[in-house]
Amino acid sequence: MRPFACLLRVLAWMLCCGAAATAATAPDLVLRGVLTGADHQTYRSVPFDVPAGVERVTIAFDYNGKEQRSVIDLGLLGPDGALRGWSGGSKRLFTVSGVDATPSFVPGPVTPGRWALLLGVPNLRKSAEASYTAQVYFSRGLAAADEPEPLRTVVRSGAAWYRGDLHMHTGHSDGSCANQDGGSVPCPLFPTVQAAADRKLDFIAITEHNTVSHASELRALQPWFSKLLLMPGREITTFSGHANLFGTLAPLDFRIAAGPEGWNKLLDAAVRLHGLVSINHPGLPSGETCMGCGWSNDADLRKVQAIEAVNGTDADGLLSGIPFWQAQLQRGLRPTAIGGSDNHHAGQGKNAVGTPTTVVHAAELSQQAILDGIRAGHVFVDVEGSGKRLLELTASAGEATAMMGDTLQAAQGEAVRFSIHVAHANGASVRLVMDGADASELLPGSDIGSDDARHTFNWHSDGKPHWLRAEVRNARGHLLLLGNPVYLNR
Numbered sequence: 001m002r003p004f005a006c007l008l009r010v011l012a013w014m015l016c017c018g019a020a021a022t023a024a025t026a027p028d029l030v031l032r033g034v035l036t037g038a039d040h041q042t043y044r045s046v047p048f049d050v051p052a053g054v055e056r057v058t059i060a061f062d063y064n065g066k067e068q069r070s071v072i073d074l075g076l077l078g079p080d081g082a083l084r085g086w087s088g089g090s091k092r093l094f095t096v097s098g099v100d101a102t103p104s105f106v107p108g109p110v111t112p113g114r115w116a117l118l119l120g121v122p123n124l125r126k127s128a129e130a131s132y133t134a135q136v137y138f139s140r141g142l143a144a145a146d147e148p149e150p151l152r153t154v155v156r157s158g159a160a161w162y163r164g165d166l167h168m169h170t171g172h173s174d175g176s177c178a179n180q181d182g183g184s185v186p187c188p189l190f191p192t193v194q195a196a197a198d199r200k201l202d203f204i205a206i207t208e209h210n211t212v213s214h215a216s217e218l219r220a221l222q223p224w225f226s227k228l229l230l231m232p233g234r235e236i237t238t239f240s241g242h243a244n245l246f247g248t249l250a251p252l253d254f255r256i257a258a259g260p261e262g263w264n265k266l267l268d269a270a271v272r273l274h275g276l277v278s279i280n281h282p283g284l285p286s287g288e289t290c291m292g293c294g295w296s297n298d299a300d301l302r303k304v305q306a307i308e309a310v311n312g313t314d315a316d317g318l319l320s321g322i323p324f325w326q327a328q329l330q331r332g333l334r335p336t337a338i339g340g341s342d343n344h345h346a347g348q349g350k351n352a353v354g355t356p357t358t359v360v361h362a363a364e365l366s367q368q369a370i371l372d373g374i375r376a377g378h379v380f381v382d383v384e385g386s387g388k389r390l391l392e393l394t395a396s397a398g399e400a401t402a403m404m405g406d407t408l409q410a411a412q413g414e415a416v417r418f419s420i421h422v423a424h425a426n427g428a429s430v431r432l433v434m435d436g437a438d439a440s441e442l443l444p445g446s447d448i449g450s451d452d453a454r455h456t457f458n459w460h461s462d463g464k465p466h467w468l469r470a471e472v473r474n475a476r477g478h479l480l481l482l483g484n485p486v487y488l489n490r
Helices: 004-023 191-197 215-221 260-272 322-330 365-374
Strands: 029-036 043-050 056-063 073-079 084-089 093-097 112-121 127-141 152-154 160-165 176-178 184-186 203-209 228-238 241-246 275-281 306-311 336-341 359-362 379-382 392-397 398-405 415-423 429-434 451-460 466-473 478-481 485-489
Touching: 004 478, 029 043, 029 112, 043 127, 056 073, 056 112, 073 093, 084 093, 084 112, 084 203, 160 365, 191 203, 191 215, 203 241, 228 260, 228 365, 228 466, 306 322, 306 478, 336 359, 336 365, 336 379, 336 392, 392 478, 392 485, 398 485, 415 466
Parallel strands: 160 203, 203 228, 275 306, 306 336
Antiparallel strands: 029 127, 043 112, 056 093, 056 127, 073 084, 073 112, 160 359, 176 184, 228 241, 241 275, 359 379, 379 478, 392 398, 392 415, 415 451, 429 466, 466 478, 466 485
Protein backbone atom coordinates (compact mmCIF):
# COMPACT_ATOMS: atom_id res chain seq x y z
CA MET A 1 0.00 0.00 0.00
CA ARG A 2 1.44 3.37 -1.01
CA PRO A 3 1.71 6.01 1.71
CA PHE A 4 -0.94 8.69 1.86
CA ALA A 5 1.53 11.48 1.09
CA CYS A 6 2.54 9.82 -2.16
CA LEU A 7 -1.13 9.42 -3.06
CA LEU A 8 -1.64 13.14 -2.53
CA ARG A 9 1.22 13.92 -4.94
CA VAL A 10 -0.31 11.71 -7.60
CA LEU A 11 -3.77 13.19 -7.08
CA ALA A 12 -2.36 16.71 -7.34
CA TRP A 13 -0.76 15.86 -10.68
CA MET A 14 -4.01 14.30 -11.92
CA LEU A 15 -5.96 17.42 -10.95
CA CYS A 16 -3.38 19.64 -12.65
CA CYS A 17 -2.83 17.72 -15.86
CA GLY A 18 -4.89 14.53 -15.90
CA ALA A 19 -8.19 16.26 -16.59
CA ALA A 20 -6.95 17.42 -19.97
CA ALA A 21 -5.93 13.89 -20.89
CA THR A 22 -9.29 12.44 -19.84
CA ALA A 23 -11.27 15.07 -21.71
CA ALA A 24 -9.23 14.51 -24.86
CA THR A 25 -10.03 10.79 -25.08
CA ALA A 26 -13.42 11.12 -26.83
CA PRO A 27 -13.57 12.88 -30.23
CA ASP A 28 -15.06 16.36 -30.31
CA LEU A 29 -16.67 15.73 -33.69
CA VAL A 30 -17.44 12.68 -35.78
CA LEU A 31 -17.87 13.27 -39.51
CA ARG A 32 -19.52 10.57 -41.58
CA GLY A 33 -20.42 10.27 -45.22
CA VAL A 34 -20.79 7.99 -48.22
CA LEU A 35 -19.02 8.27 -51.56
CA THR A 36 -20.37 6.56 -54.68
CA GLY A 37 -19.23 5.84 -58.18
CA ALA A 38 -20.32 9.36 -59.11
CA ASP A 39 -17.42 10.65 -56.98
CA HIS A 40 -14.80 8.75 -58.99
CA GLN A 41 -11.77 10.98 -59.71
CA THR A 42 -13.22 14.02 -57.96
CA TYR A 43 -12.37 16.01 -54.84
CA ARG A 44 -14.90 16.43 -52.05
CA SER A 45 -14.70 18.83 -49.10
CA VAL A 46 -16.09 17.85 -45.71
CA PRO A 47 -16.39 21.02 -43.62
CA PHE A 48 -16.11 21.27 -39.85
CA ASP A 49 -15.86 24.20 -37.45
CA VAL A 50 -12.85 24.76 -35.19
CA PRO A 51 -13.78 26.83 -32.12
CA ALA A 52 -11.62 29.50 -30.52
CA GLY A 53 -8.95 28.35 -28.08
CA VAL A 54 -7.94 25.21 -29.98
CA GLU A 55 -4.17 24.66 -30.26
CA ARG A 56 -4.14 21.32 -32.10
CA VAL A 57 -6.42 19.49 -34.53
CA THR A 58 -6.07 15.72 -34.77
CA ILE A 59 -8.04 13.56 -37.18
CA ALA A 60 -8.42 9.79 -37.28
CA PHE A 61 -9.87 8.71 -40.64
CA ASP A 62 -11.04 5.39 -42.04
CA TYR A 63 -13.32 4.06 -44.74
CA ASN A 64 -14.64 0.76 -46.08
CA GLY A 65 -14.87 -0.68 -49.58
CA LYS A 66 -11.17 -1.40 -49.93
CA GLU A 67 -11.98 -4.93 -51.07
CA GLN A 68 -13.54 -3.29 -54.16
CA ARG A 69 -10.35 -1.31 -54.75
CA SER A 70 -11.95 1.89 -53.47
CA VAL A 71 -9.33 4.53 -52.62
CA ILE A 72 -9.81 7.79 -50.71
CA ASP A 73 -6.89 10.19 -50.36
CA LEU A 74 -6.79 12.64 -47.48
CA GLY A 75 -5.91 16.31 -47.14
CA LEU A 76 -6.75 19.31 -44.98
CA LEU A 77 -7.87 22.85 -45.83
CA GLY A 78 -7.60 25.77 -43.42
CA PRO A 79 -10.37 28.35 -42.92
CA ASP A 80 -8.84 30.50 -45.66
CA GLY A 81 -9.02 27.59 -48.11
CA ALA A 82 -5.25 27.11 -48.10
CA LEU A 83 -3.94 23.56 -48.24
CA ARG A 84 -2.53 22.54 -44.85
CA GLY A 85 -1.44 19.10 -45.98
CA TRP A 86 -1.97 16.23 -48.37
CA SER A 87 -1.06 12.66 -47.54
CA GLY A 88 -2.59 10.78 -50.43
CA GLY A 89 -3.69 7.43 -49.08
CA SER A 90 -0.70 6.95 -46.77
CA LYS A 91 -2.14 8.41 -43.54
CA ARG A 92 -5.12 7.43 -41.45
CA LEU A 93 -4.12 9.61 -38.50
CA PHE A 94 -2.65 13.09 -38.57
CA THR A 95 -2.25 16.14 -36.37
CA VAL A 96 -1.60 19.82 -36.99
CA SER A 97 -0.62 22.50 -34.49
CA GLY A 98 1.20 25.79 -34.52
CA VAL A 99 4.54 24.11 -33.74
CA ASP A 100 4.40 20.60 -35.18
CA ALA A 101 2.51 18.39 -37.59
CA THR A 102 2.42 14.86 -38.94
CA PRO A 103 4.61 14.42 -42.04
CA SER A 104 2.67 15.45 -45.17
CA PHE A 105 1.08 18.28 -43.18
CA VAL A 106 2.36 21.76 -42.36
CA PRO A 107 2.57 23.32 -38.88
CA GLY A 108 0.77 26.62 -38.59
CA PRO A 109 -1.70 28.61 -36.50
CA VAL A 110 -4.92 26.81 -35.66
CA THR A 111 -7.27 29.64 -36.54
CA PRO A 112 -10.92 29.38 -35.49
CA GLY A 113 -13.35 29.06 -38.35
CA ARG A 114 -14.56 26.60 -40.96
CA TRP A 115 -11.93 24.05 -41.90
CA ALA A 116 -12.44 21.09 -44.22
CA LEU A 117 -11.18 17.62 -44.88
CA LEU A 118 -10.22 17.32 -48.51
CA LEU A 119 -11.07 13.90 -49.90
CA GLY A 120 -9.57 12.83 -53.21
CA VAL A 121 -11.15 9.84 -54.94
CA PRO A 122 -8.72 8.33 -57.47
CA ASN A 123 -10.76 5.14 -57.79
CA LEU A 124 -14.35 4.23 -56.95
CA ARG A 125 -16.17 1.77 -59.19
CA LYS A 126 -19.50 2.82 -60.70
CA SER A 127 -21.51 0.39 -58.60
CA ALA A 128 -19.43 0.75 -55.44
CA GLU A 129 -19.93 2.75 -52.27
CA ALA A 130 -17.39 3.75 -49.64
CA SER A 131 -18.51 4.93 -46.22
CA TYR A 132 -16.01 7.07 -44.31
CA THR A 133 -15.68 8.20 -40.70
CA ALA A 134 -13.46 11.01 -39.45
CA GLN A 135 -12.98 11.48 -35.72
CA VAL A 136 -11.91 15.05 -34.99
CA TYR A 137 -10.11 15.94 -31.75
CA PHE A 138 -9.53 19.49 -30.52
CA SER A 139 -6.65 20.01 -28.06
CA ARG A 140 -6.68 23.26 -26.11
CA GLY A 141 -3.06 23.01 -25.07
CA LEU A 142 0.24 21.67 -26.37
CA ALA A 143 1.17 19.51 -23.39
CA ALA A 144 1.61 15.77 -23.73
CA ALA A 145 -1.41 15.45 -21.44
CA ASP A 146 -3.51 17.42 -23.95
CA GLU A 147 -2.93 15.01 -26.83
CA PRO A 148 -5.85 12.74 -27.71
CA GLU A 149 -5.48 9.06 -27.08
CA PRO A 150 -4.98 8.04 -30.75
CA LEU A 151 -1.94 10.33 -30.89
CA ARG A 152 -0.21 8.92 -27.81
CA THR A 153 2.54 6.40 -28.42
CA VAL A 154 2.72 3.43 -26.05
CA VAL A 155 5.84 1.53 -27.04
CA ARG A 156 5.41 -1.15 -24.38
CA SER A 157 2.67 -1.95 -21.90
CA GLY A 158 3.18 -2.87 -18.27
CA ALA A 159 5.02 -1.45 -15.28
CA ALA A 160 8.80 -1.84 -15.46
CA TRP A 161 12.13 -0.07 -15.13
CA TYR A 162 12.69 1.80 -18.41
CA ARG A 163 16.09 3.16 -19.45
CA GLY A 164 16.67 6.38 -21.32
CA ASP A 165 18.70 9.51 -22.02
CA LEU A 166 17.07 12.83 -21.14
CA HIS A 167 19.54 15.34 -22.60
CA MET A 168 20.71 15.38 -26.23
CA HIS A 169 21.20 17.86 -29.06
CA THR A 170 21.13 17.62 -32.85
CA GLY A 171 21.44 20.03 -35.75
CA HIS A 172 18.16 21.60 -34.68
CA SER A 173 20.38 23.52 -32.23
CA ASP A 174 24.14 23.10 -31.78
CA GLY A 175 24.62 19.38 -32.39
CA SER A 176 27.22 18.53 -35.04
CA CYS A 177 28.79 15.48 -36.62
CA ALA A 178 31.09 14.56 -39.49
CA ASN A 179 29.66 14.47 -43.01
CA GLN A 180 30.77 12.15 -45.83
CA ASP A 181 33.83 14.31 -46.46
CA GLY A 182 34.80 14.38 -42.79
CA GLY A 183 33.73 17.97 -42.25
CA SER A 184 31.69 19.10 -39.26
CA VAL A 185 28.08 19.94 -40.11
CA PRO A 186 24.82 20.39 -38.18
CA CYS A 187 23.92 16.81 -37.35
CA PRO A 188 20.63 15.41 -38.66
CA LEU A 189 18.34 14.00 -36.02
CA PHE A 190 18.39 10.43 -37.34
CA PRO A 191 21.99 9.50 -36.33
CA THR A 192 21.33 10.49 -32.71
CA VAL A 193 18.15 8.43 -32.56
CA GLN A 194 19.92 5.52 -34.22
CA ALA A 195 22.74 5.76 -31.66
CA ALA A 196 20.13 5.47 -28.89
CA ALA A 197 18.56 2.46 -30.59
CA ASP A 198 22.01 0.86 -30.90
CA ARG A 199 22.44 1.31 -27.12
CA LYS A 200 19.08 -0.48 -26.71
CA LEU A 201 17.58 2.40 -24.76
CA ASP A 202 13.85 2.42 -24.10
CA PHE A 203 13.32 6.18 -24.41
CA ILE A 204 15.12 9.39 -25.26
CA ALA A 205 14.38 13.09 -25.07
CA ILE A 206 15.87 15.39 -27.69
CA THR A 207 16.35 18.71 -25.89
CA GLU A 208 17.33 21.44 -28.32
CA HIS A 209 18.26 24.91 -27.09
CA ASN A 210 15.12 27.07 -26.84
CA THR A 211 13.31 25.41 -29.75
CA VAL A 212 10.95 22.55 -30.50
CA SER A 213 11.58 22.56 -34.25
CA HIS A 214 12.51 18.88 -33.98
CA ALA A 215 9.05 17.78 -32.78
CA SER A 216 7.65 17.11 -36.26
CA GLU A 217 10.70 15.10 -37.22
CA LEU A 218 10.38 12.99 -34.08
CA ARG A 219 6.76 12.26 -35.02
CA ALA A 220 8.01 11.13 -38.42
CA LEU A 221 10.66 8.84 -36.92
CA GLN A 222 8.53 7.27 -34.18
CA PRO A 223 6.88 4.60 -36.38
CA TRP A 224 10.31 3.57 -37.69
CA PHE A 225 11.81 3.30 -34.20
CA SER A 226 9.00 1.15 -32.90
CA LYS A 227 10.95 -0.08 -29.83
CA LEU A 228 12.24 3.35 -28.75
CA LEU A 229 10.04 6.09 -27.30
CA LEU A 230 10.94 9.49 -28.80
CA MET A 231 10.11 12.46 -26.57
CA PRO A 232 10.48 16.10 -27.62
CA GLY A 233 11.98 18.43 -25.04
CA ARG A 234 13.94 21.64 -25.02
CA GLU A 235 16.80 23.10 -23.03
CA ILE A 236 15.79 26.50 -21.74
CA THR A 237 19.08 28.30 -22.17
CA THR A 238 19.58 31.60 -20.37
CA PHE A 239 22.54 33.68 -19.21
CA SER A 240 22.02 32.53 -15.61
CA GLY A 241 21.28 28.83 -15.96
CA HIS A 242 20.01 26.02 -18.18
CA ALA A 243 17.04 23.75 -17.55
CA ASN A 244 15.29 21.08 -19.57
CA LEU A 245 11.56 21.37 -20.12
CA PHE A 246 9.63 18.19 -20.88
CA GLY A 247 6.00 17.44 -21.55
CA THR A 248 4.94 20.49 -23.55
CA LEU A 249 5.55 22.01 -26.97
CA ALA A 250 3.95 25.34 -26.09
CA PRO A 251 6.05 28.48 -26.61
CA LEU A 252 7.98 29.65 -23.56
CA ASP A 253 10.01 32.86 -23.63
CA PHE A 254 13.59 32.26 -22.48
CA ARG A 255 14.56 35.95 -22.62
CA ILE A 256 14.28 36.52 -18.91
CA ALA A 257 15.51 39.41 -16.82
CA ALA A 258 18.48 38.99 -14.51
CA GLY A 259 17.74 37.94 -10.95
CA PRO A 260 15.34 35.41 -9.44
CA GLU A 261 12.14 37.06 -10.64
CA GLY A 262 12.89 36.27 -14.27
CA TRP A 263 13.36 32.58 -13.57
CA ASN A 264 10.40 32.47 -11.18
CA LYS A 265 8.08 33.83 -13.86
CA LEU A 266 9.46 31.32 -16.34
CA LEU A 267 8.99 28.43 -13.90
CA ASP A 268 5.43 29.55 -13.13
CA ALA A 269 4.71 29.59 -16.86
CA ALA A 270 6.12 26.07 -17.20
CA VAL A 271 3.72 24.84 -14.50
CA ARG A 272 0.77 26.41 -16.33
CA LEU A 273 1.88 24.56 -19.46
CA HIS A 274 1.95 21.24 -17.54
CA GLY A 275 5.70 21.03 -18.09
CA LEU A 276 8.34 19.21 -16.07
CA VAL A 277 11.47 21.28 -15.38
CA SER A 278 14.91 19.85 -14.61
CA ILE A 279 17.91 22.06 -13.81
CA ASN A 280 20.83 21.05 -16.02
CA HIS A 281 24.50 20.60 -15.02
CA PRO A 282 24.34 22.89 -11.96
CA GLY A 283 27.92 21.98 -11.03
CA LEU A 284 29.46 23.38 -14.22
CA PRO A 285 31.18 26.77 -14.23
CA SER A 286 29.67 29.57 -16.28
CA GLY A 287 31.94 31.59 -18.54
CA GLU A 288 33.06 32.11 -22.10
CA THR A 289 33.47 28.37 -22.63
CA CYS A 290 29.84 27.76 -21.74
CA MET A 291 27.90 30.92 -20.99
CA GLY A 292 25.17 30.37 -18.42
CA CYS A 293 25.95 26.67 -17.94
CA GLY A 294 26.23 26.96 -14.16
CA TRP A 295 23.14 27.66 -12.07
CA SER A 296 23.78 31.23 -10.92
CA ASN A 297 20.42 32.58 -9.78
CA ASP A 298 18.19 32.50 -6.71
CA ALA A 299 15.01 31.16 -8.27
CA ASP A 300 12.44 29.45 -6.07
CA LEU A 301 13.41 25.81 -6.53
CA ARG A 302 10.10 24.62 -5.13
CA LYS A 303 8.94 25.19 -8.69
CA VAL A 304 11.50 22.68 -10.08
CA GLN A 305 10.67 18.98 -10.38
CA ALA A 306 14.09 17.45 -11.15
CA ILE A 307 17.82 18.14 -11.16
CA GLU A 308 20.37 16.70 -13.57
CA ALA A 309 22.64 15.31 -10.86
CA VAL A 310 24.84 13.52 -13.41
CA ASN A 311 25.72 15.25 -16.68
CA GLY A 312 27.77 13.13 -19.05
CA THR A 313 30.72 11.67 -17.18
CA ASP A 314 30.58 14.26 -14.37
CA ALA A 315 29.34 11.97 -11.60
CA ASP A 316 32.28 12.42 -9.24
CA GLY A 317 34.50 15.42 -8.64
CA LEU A 318 34.08 19.17 -8.70
CA LEU A 319 31.67 19.32 -11.65
CA SER A 320 29.16 16.84 -10.25
CA GLY A 321 25.60 18.07 -9.76
CA ILE A 322 25.04 15.71 -6.82
CA PRO A 323 26.08 18.22 -4.09
CA PHE A 324 23.68 20.82 -5.52
CA TRP A 325 20.87 18.25 -5.60
CA GLN A 326 21.53 17.10 -2.05
CA ALA A 327 21.58 20.70 -0.85
CA GLN A 328 17.99 21.04 -2.08
CA LEU A 329 17.01 17.85 -0.26
CA GLN A 330 18.47 19.32 2.91
CA ARG A 331 16.30 22.40 2.43
CA GLY A 332 13.24 20.16 2.54
CA LEU A 333 12.66 20.09 -1.23
CA ARG A 334 12.12 16.90 -3.21
CA PRO A 335 13.55 17.29 -6.73
CA THR A 336 14.19 14.00 -8.52
CA ALA A 337 17.80 13.25 -9.43
CA ILE A 338 18.15 12.34 -13.10
CA GLY A 339 21.01 12.11 -15.59
CA GLY A 340 21.66 13.09 -19.18
CA SER A 341 24.48 12.59 -21.64
CA ASP A 342 24.27 16.14 -23.06
CA ASN A 343 25.41 14.51 -26.29
CA HIS A 344 26.06 16.92 -29.18
CA HIS A 345 27.67 14.57 -31.72
CA ALA A 346 25.35 11.57 -32.24
CA GLY A 347 27.46 8.43 -31.89
CA GLN A 348 30.72 10.35 -32.20
CA GLY A 349 33.02 11.90 -29.59
CA LYS A 350 32.70 11.99 -25.80
CA ASN A 351 29.51 12.00 -23.73
CA ALA A 352 28.12 9.02 -25.60
CA VAL A 353 24.37 8.70 -26.02
CA GLY A 354 23.02 6.80 -23.03
CA THR A 355 25.89 7.68 -20.67
CA PRO A 356 24.56 8.17 -18.09
CA THR A 357 21.21 6.42 -18.34
CA THR A 358 18.20 7.58 -16.36
CA VAL A 359 16.18 4.55 -15.26
CA VAL A 360 12.51 5.25 -14.52
CA HIS A 361 9.93 2.94 -12.99
CA ALA A 362 6.83 3.72 -15.05
CA ALA A 363 3.40 2.19 -15.57
CA GLU A 364 4.14 1.80 -19.29
CA LEU A 365 6.59 3.01 -21.90
CA SER A 366 4.83 6.21 -22.94
CA GLN A 367 5.75 9.86 -22.64
CA GLN A 368 3.18 10.61 -19.98
CA ALA A 369 4.09 7.55 -17.89
CA ILE A 370 7.82 8.33 -18.03
CA LEU A 371 7.19 11.91 -16.91
CA ASP A 372 4.87 10.69 -14.15
CA GLY A 373 7.61 8.33 -12.94
CA ILE A 374 10.13 11.19 -12.84
CA ARG A 375 7.71 13.43 -10.96
CA ALA A 376 7.19 10.64 -8.42
CA GLY A 377 10.94 10.17 -7.92
CA HIS A 378 10.84 6.53 -9.01
CA VAL A 379 14.25 6.91 -10.62
CA PHE A 380 17.87 5.85 -10.34
CA VAL A 381 20.82 6.83 -12.51
CA ASP A 382 23.04 4.21 -14.16
CA VAL A 383 26.16 6.35 -14.37
CA GLU A 384 28.01 4.26 -16.96
CA GLY A 385 24.90 3.39 -18.96
CA SER A 386 25.53 -0.32 -18.43
CA GLY A 387 22.18 -1.32 -19.88
CA LYS A 388 21.45 -3.83 -17.12
CA ARG A 389 22.50 -2.61 -13.66
CA LEU A 390 19.66 -2.29 -11.19
CA LEU A 391 19.20 -0.44 -7.89
CA GLU A 392 16.01 -0.76 -5.85
CA LEU A 393 15.43 0.68 -2.40
CA THR A 394 12.22 0.08 -0.47
CA ALA A 395 11.14 0.77 3.09
CA SER A 396 8.25 -0.66 5.06
CA ALA A 397 6.60 0.07 8.39
CA GLY A 398 3.57 -1.94 9.37
CA GLU A 399 1.51 -2.46 6.23
CA ALA A 400 2.89 0.60 4.42
CA THR A 401 5.65 0.30 1.82
CA ALA A 402 7.59 3.01 0.00
CA MET A 403 9.99 2.90 -2.93
CA MET A 404 12.44 5.57 -4.04
CA GLY A 405 10.64 8.91 -4.25
CA ASP A 406 7.83 7.89 -1.89
CA THR A 407 7.14 8.97 1.69
CA LEU A 408 6.80 6.56 4.59
CA GLN A 409 5.31 7.64 7.90
CA ALA A 410 6.86 6.00 10.96
CA ALA A 411 6.07 6.97 14.55
CA GLN A 412 8.80 7.45 17.12
CA GLY A 413 10.26 4.08 18.07
CA GLU A 414 8.63 2.25 15.17
CA ALA A 415 10.88 -0.14 13.25
CA VAL A 416 11.40 0.62 9.58
CA ARG A 417 12.72 -2.22 7.44
CA PHE A 418 14.80 -1.22 4.44
CA SER A 419 15.50 -3.54 1.52
CA ILE A 420 18.13 -2.96 -1.16
CA HIS A 421 18.32 -4.92 -4.40
CA VAL A 422 21.35 -4.53 -6.65
CA ALA A 423 21.89 -6.44 -9.89
CA HIS A 424 24.90 -6.74 -12.21
CA ALA A 425 27.34 -4.90 -9.92
CA ASN A 426 29.37 -7.80 -8.53
CA GLY A 427 32.45 -6.59 -6.64
CA ALA A 428 30.99 -3.16 -5.86
CA SER A 429 29.55 -1.96 -2.56
CA VAL A 430 26.46 -0.16 -1.31
CA ARG A 431 26.76 3.21 0.42
CA LEU A 432 23.91 4.82 2.34
CA VAL A 433 23.36 8.56 2.74
CA MET A 434 20.89 9.93 5.30
CA ASP A 435 20.18 13.65 5.47
CA GLY A 436 23.35 14.37 3.49
CA ALA A 437 25.71 12.38 5.73
CA ASP A 438 27.24 8.95 5.31
CA ALA A 439 25.03 6.36 7.00
CA SER A 440 26.74 3.17 5.88
CA GLU A 441 26.95 2.02 9.50
CA LEU A 442 23.27 1.11 9.15
CA LEU A 443 24.21 -1.63 6.68
CA PRO A 444 26.87 -4.03 7.94
CA GLY A 445 28.28 -6.11 5.12
CA SER A 446 27.63 -3.67 2.28
CA ASP A 447 29.83 -5.50 -0.23
CA ILE A 448 28.08 -6.93 -3.28
CA GLY A 449 29.17 -10.51 -3.82
CA SER A 450 26.99 -11.57 -6.74
CA ASP A 451 25.14 -10.27 -9.77
CA ASP A 452 21.87 -10.41 -7.85
CA ALA A 453 22.41 -9.15 -4.32
CA ARG A 454 19.88 -8.23 -1.64
CA HIS A 455 20.51 -6.46 1.66
CA THR A 456 18.13 -5.62 4.49
CA PHE A 457 18.46 -3.60 7.67
CA ASN A 458 16.23 -2.08 10.33
CA TRP A 459 16.13 1.51 11.49
CA HIS A 460 14.09 2.77 14.42
CA SER A 461 12.28 5.99 13.70
CA ASP A 462 12.68 9.03 15.91
CA GLY A 463 9.45 10.43 14.50
CA LYS A 464 11.28 13.28 12.75
CA PRO A 465 11.58 13.99 9.01
CA HIS A 466 14.52 12.37 7.21
CA TRP A 467 15.56 11.18 3.79
CA LEU A 468 17.69 8.15 2.98
CA ARG A 469 19.16 7.11 -0.34
CA ALA A 470 21.47 4.37 -1.60
CA GLU A 471 24.27 4.44 -4.12
CA VAL A 472 26.64 1.82 -5.50
CA ARG A 473 30.38 2.38 -5.99
CA ASN A 474 33.00 0.13 -7.53
CA ALA A 475 36.19 -1.04 -5.83
CA ARG A 476 37.97 2.18 -6.84
CA GLY A 477 35.25 4.29 -5.28
CA HIS A 478 33.72 5.46 -8.55
CA LEU A 479 29.96 5.96 -8.60
CA LEU A 480 28.04 3.33 -10.59
CA LEU A 481 24.43 3.78 -9.47
CA LEU A 482 22.74 6.80 -7.87
CA GLY A 483 19.37 6.28 -6.21
CA ASN A 484 16.70 8.76 -5.21
CA PRO A 485 15.68 8.90 -1.55
CA VAL A 486 12.92 7.32 0.41
CA TYR A 487 11.41 10.14 2.48
CA LEU A 488 10.53 9.51 6.11
CA ASN A 489 7.85 11.56 7.87
CA ARG A 490 7.97 14.27 5.18
